[in-house]
Amino acid sequence: MSHTSTKDVPRSDPQAPPPSNGLPNGGVGIGFDLSGTYGTVAISYHNGTTVNVAKINASSPYHETMARLSLHSSQHLHPPYINMDEEWRDYPRQLLRRWRKMRGLPASNDVGALSGMITDLRTEAEKFLGYRISSVVAAVVNLAAIYGEDIYDAFGYAGLEDIQIRPFNYPTYETMAAVAGHGLGLCEHYMDKEACEAEIRPISNMTNVLSVLYTRTALTVSLSRTSVAAWLYEHAPYKLEDFTLGYDARHDNPREEYCWEALRDAIRAPILRGSVHSRVRQPSKVLLFGECSGNPRFRRLLEEEIMSLFGRLPEILDDEPVFVWARGAAEFAKRKPFDFWKDDDLNEQLDL
Known part of the structure; x- marks a missing residue:
């Protein structure tokens, strides 16, 4: 994957709709990295180019939240539940989250802190692309008490969809994104289901x-x-x-x-x-x-x-040590519309 400077891509009105070609975000893959100290955003194109867009230093509330979520003492019950007893015991907390969301508030203080970083990264991505975006893949540091529901709600509060790479709303962790960011564990012909499966098997x-x-x-x-x-x-x-x-x-x-x-x-x-x-x-x-x-x-x-x-x-x-998570997340996002579960004739339906 190559690196392109931000000046190499034209920009326009970030409030404009994305190009209409049947793919989310105009056909580009957008990746966010939510580490404890900063956030980054990268964009991956189908021609193989990946662009490092921006690095945002963490605000005090964001950094304090991530530091606290790294502690095992911050762990609590959360979906997906192991049994009905867990779901019942977590019900009051879930009710509070729903109550807050109904009133236009973030589901929790943690969600509010995370959404602030996400909003800043979204602004940088839209300024760079020149149009509104709707979804991204987010790579997050695998902390003891960071859960899929918080990532999901933080993106929802920021007006974005966090594209799911793993089942059951599990987050896309940094190691996964780093592997993809280095071009490992990926097929080359990701738009061709049979070719990709053949490449992945070995x-x-x-x-x-x-x-x-x-x-x-x-x-x-x-x-x-x-x-x-x-x-x-x-x-x-x-x-x-x-x-x-x-x-x-x-x-x-x-x-x-x-x-x-x-x-x-x-x-x-x-x-x-x-x-x-x-x-x-x-x-x-x-x-x-x-x-x-x-x-x-x-x-x-x-x-x-x-x-x-x-x-x-x-x-x-150790290539791209600051942006490798976002680059890998962008690669996942670019490939997501071509997942194996999609229709075999998907390529014929999309205007690439």
């Missing part, structure tokens, strides 16, 4: 991927299992989210060395914790992203810990 075997996000305010680490880009399994013991170990935390310690040692421990923790009852999963690739992931000292520390844990250094993918 790459459908499971593999382990180590994902590391490092920003000014957060560190997240996960050892996930994936095959095609839209499939992901992240088991809680193999995950860590810490909003006290971002790059800026160096200034919060008496000595900077304390911060770097804490980072070492944090990188190791989810991998060792998850391997207590099984052998250590060997990752085939490392996905590295975040605005501070290119810091030389952090990179050296990360590679040392990977070598210590796994005895080798897998391939590290």
